[in-house]
Amino acid sequence: MEPNKKEPVDAIKVIKSLIDVIQASFSTAWKAVLLLGGLILVAYCYFESIVPEGLSLGDAFFLASAAFSFTCIALIGVGFGAFSTLWALKLLVVANNFRLKRRGEPPAASLHRAVDSGSMVFMSFLVALPLAYLLVFVRDQSPDARMHATFMFFAAVGAITAIIVLIVPSKVQQRDIRLTVVFLAVAISGALVATRPAPLNLSMVNLGVRSAPGQDVIFSDAEHTQLAAIATASGVKVQFCKLPTTDKWGTRDARAVWHGVGGSSYIRLFDETNGSRDVLVRANRADVEVIRGDRTGFDCPPKVAASPDGKSS
Structure with missing residues (x-):
C-alpha cells in the first residue's frame, strides 16, 4: 500500500481565497469607518445644536474624512501626551524600585523595553517642556478653540495610557482586559468632563467645514x-x-x-x-x-457709522 501523498496545492484556489478575505476586510473596514464618521457627525451636530440639510450619498466621503481626521488627531494627541510623560514614569519606577530595594524586596516594575533607554527618556523630557509651557502660560484666544483644554485632555489621557501600557510588572500576571478597558473608558470620560476639549472642532476645521479663529x-x-x-x-x-x-x-x-x-x-x-x-x-x-490663508484679513475701523440706506455695522 503506497503511503499517503499530499495533494498538490491549487494556486488558483489560494489566490481566490485571499481575494475574498481582502474584499471582506475592506468591506468591514469601510462600514466601520462610515459608522465612526456618522457618530462623529452626530456628536458634532449635537454639541453645536445644528441640523445639516441636503446631505447626499456622496457625502459618505465626508464621513470617512471626518473619521480619519478625528482618529489622526486623537492618536497624535494621546501619543504626544504619553511620550511626554515617559521621563516622569521612569523616575517613578526607579524611585519605587529603590524604596523596595532598601527594604530588601525585589523590584516591582520596569518600563517597557521598547522605551526603556536613556535617549528615549531624555527626548521625552525635551518634548514635555513645550507641552508644560503651553499648559501653564498659553491661554485660548477665542471662546470656541479651547486649545488649552484640548492639550490638558491629551496630556491626561496620554499619561493614563502610558501608565497602563508602558509600566510592566516584574511578576508575570494575566491582565484583565475587560477591567482595563472599563478603567480606561472611565478615565477618558472623567477627563472629557473635567477639561471639555475640542477635538471635534479641530477635526471640522481640518475638513474645512468649520472656520478657524482669526479667519x-x-x-x-x-x-x-x-x-x-x-x-x-x-x-x-x-x-x-x-x-x-x-x-x-x-x-x-x-x-x-x-x-x-x-x-x-x-x-x-x-x-x-x-x-x-x-x-x-x-x-x-x-x-x-x-x-482662509495667511494675510487675507481686512482692517475694520474702530467705529462704522450708519450708512445712508439705514445699514450699520
Missing part, C-alpha cells in the same frame, strides 16, 4: 442685513466691515461652524466684548464665504 467670514449684502438684525435683537455686539469696491461684508466676530457640506450654512456670532455670549444663525450657503 474672515464674508457675507452678501442681504445676508449681512439679516445677521446684523439678529445680532441686535439678541444683544450680541458684532462688528461687520464693508469690503471695499464690493457689496459684501466681513467680520472676524463670527465662526462658520457648518459650511461647504449640505444646502445650508450655520454661523455662530460672538459678542466682541464678551466672547462667552453668542448666537447661532442658519444662513444660505451661497451667501457665505470663508477666507
Whole structure:
C-alpha cells in the first residue's frame, strides 16, 4: 500500500481565497469607518445644536474624512501626551524600585523595553517642556478653540495610557482586559468632563467645514442685513466691515461652524466684548464665504457709522 501523498496545492484556489478575505476586510473596514464618521457627525451636530440639510450619498466621503481626521488627531494627541510623560514614569519606577530595594524586596516594575533607554527618556523630557509651557502660560484666544483644554485632555489621557501600557510588572500576571478597558473608558470620560476639549472642532476645521479663529467670514449684502438684525435683537455686539469696491461684508466676530457640506450654512456670532455670549444663525450657503490663508484679513475701523440706506455695522 503506497503511503499517503499530499495533494498538490491549487494556486488558483489560494489566490481566490485571499481575494475574498481582502474584499471582506475592506468591506468591514469601510462600514466601520462610515459608522465612526456618522457618530462623529452626530456628536458634532449635537454639541453645536445644528441640523445639516441636503446631505447626499456622496457625502459618505465626508464621513470617512471626518473619521480619519478625528482618529489622526486623537492618536497624535494621546501619543504626544504619553511620550511626554515617559521621563516622569521612569523616575517613578526607579524611585519605587529603590524604596523596595532598601527594604530588601525585589523590584516591582520596569518600563517597557521598547522605551526603556536613556535617549528615549531624555527626548521625552525635551518634548514635555513645550507641552508644560503651553499648559501653564498659553491661554485660548477665542471662546470656541479651547486649545488649552484640548492639550490638558491629551496630556491626561496620554499619561493614563502610558501608565497602563508602558509600566510592566516584574511578576508575570494575566491582565484583565475587560477591567482595563472599563478603567480606561472611565478615565477618558472623567477627563472629557473635567477639561471639555475640542477635538471635534479641530477635526471640522481640518475638513474645512468649520472656520478657524482669526479667519474672515464674508457675507452678501442681504445676508449681512439679516445677521446684523439678529445680532441686535439678541444683544450680541458684532462688528461687520464693508469690503471695499464690493457689496459684501466681513467680520472676524463670527465662526462658520457648518459650511461647504449640505444646502445650508450655520454661523455662530460672538459678542466682541464678551466672547462667552453668542448666537447661532442658519444662513444660505451661497451667501457665505470663508477666507482662509495667511494675510487675507481686512482692517475694520474702530467705529462704522450708519450708512445712508439705514445699514450699520
